[in-house]
Amino acid sequence: MNILVLNGSPRPGGNTKQMVAAFREGAQSVGHTVEAVDVCKKQVGGCQACEYCHTRGNGQCIQKDDMQQIYDLLKQADTLVLASPIYYHGLSGQLKCVIDRFYAVAYPQKPPRLSKVAMILSSGDAEMYEGALFSFQGDFLDYLGLENMGVYTAHGSENGSPTKLEELRAFGASLK
Numbered sequence: 001m002n003i004l005v006l007n008g009s010p011r012p013g014g015n016t017k018q019m020v021a022a023f024r025e026g027a028q029s030v031g032h033t034v035e036a037v038d039v040c041k042k043q044v045g046g047c048q049a050c051e052y053c054h055t056r057g058n059g060q061c062i063q064k065d066d067m068q069q070i071y072d073l074l075k076q077a078d079t080l081v082l083a084s085p086i087y088y089h090g091l092s093g094q095l096k097c098v099i100d101r102f103y104a105v106a107y108p109q110k111p112p113r114l115s116k117v118a119m120i121l122s123s124g125d126a127e128m129y130e131g132a133l134f135s136f137q138g139d140f141l142d143y144l145g146l147e148n149m150g151v152y153t154a155h156g157s158e159n160g161s162p163t164k165l166e167e168l169r170a171f172g173a174s175l176k
Contacts, residue, residue, distance in 0.1 A: 001175060002113070003027055003034045004077035006070070008084035008095025010040040015122040015159035019152070020083045022165040023120060026172025034172075035073050040094045042066035044101065053104035061104040070098060071105055079116040079149065079175065082136070086123035090131030099139065110144045116175075117141070118149035120168065126155045149175065 005024065009016035017038075024034045044067045052062035061067060074080070082099075084091040091099070105111055117140045121132055133151065140146050152171060154164045 001027075001032045001078045002076050003032050003079045003081060003175070004073050005034060005036040005081040005083055006095060006098060007036055007038050008040065008082070008092035008098075009038075009122075010092070010094065011085075012038075014085065015154060016083050016085050016120065018160055018165060019120050019122060019154060019168050020081075022168035023081065023083075023152075023172040026169035027175060028172075029169075030173050030175075032172070032175060035077075037070060037073065039070070039098045040092070042070070042098075044070070044094075044097055046097050047100040047103055054107070057104070059105060061101060063101075067098065067101050070101075074102070074105060074114065075111050076113065077111070078113050079118070080114060080140070080146070081118045081120060081149075082140075083120040084122075084132065086121055086128045086132060088131070089128055091135060096135075099135070106144060110146070114144070115147055116149045117144075117146040118171075119151045121151065121153045122159055123153070123155045126153075128155070129153060 084095045158164045
């Protein structure tokens with residue numbers, strides 16, 4: 001299985017990055033291919049709502065930036081994992097910008113291989129996930145019709161804990 005992880009954390013050694021690494025270890029241990037992209041290191045402009053992609057562009061975005069690399073990976077992915085710290089009850093702005101640019105390749109239908117989605121979230125408080133979960137449900141489960149592989153969260157002292165990281169390893173290893 002080809003798994004694409006979009007990591008929306010700008011912190012190279014942060015909680016989200018640790019969770020992604022544990023997930024990746026587990027998934028690779030059972031033979032899955034995992035490509036993790038730190039979207040905060042990419043130069044991705046916001047969607048311009050110009051409709052070029054759905055008119056003259058034939059599914060190609062008019063902007064030629066680092067999103068082109070993500071588009072190529074998305075086309076090869078069977079499973080998408082969105083990973084983010086929670087900022088103001090939602091995904092990081094950098095990850096949200098990438099998701100907005102899915103419009104070029106995921107409307108009116110999802111990439112042909114993509115069938116599953118999961119989410120990994122880190123926060124300081126257990127009551128901070130509403131916005132991210134709204135996006136997950138509306139954008140990925142309802143709109144794209146992807147199979148829900150789960151939402152994994154860590155808050156407060158759970159962040160970086162051996163128990164939580166083992167949970168993420170087990171999740172990665174359990175994917176079929």
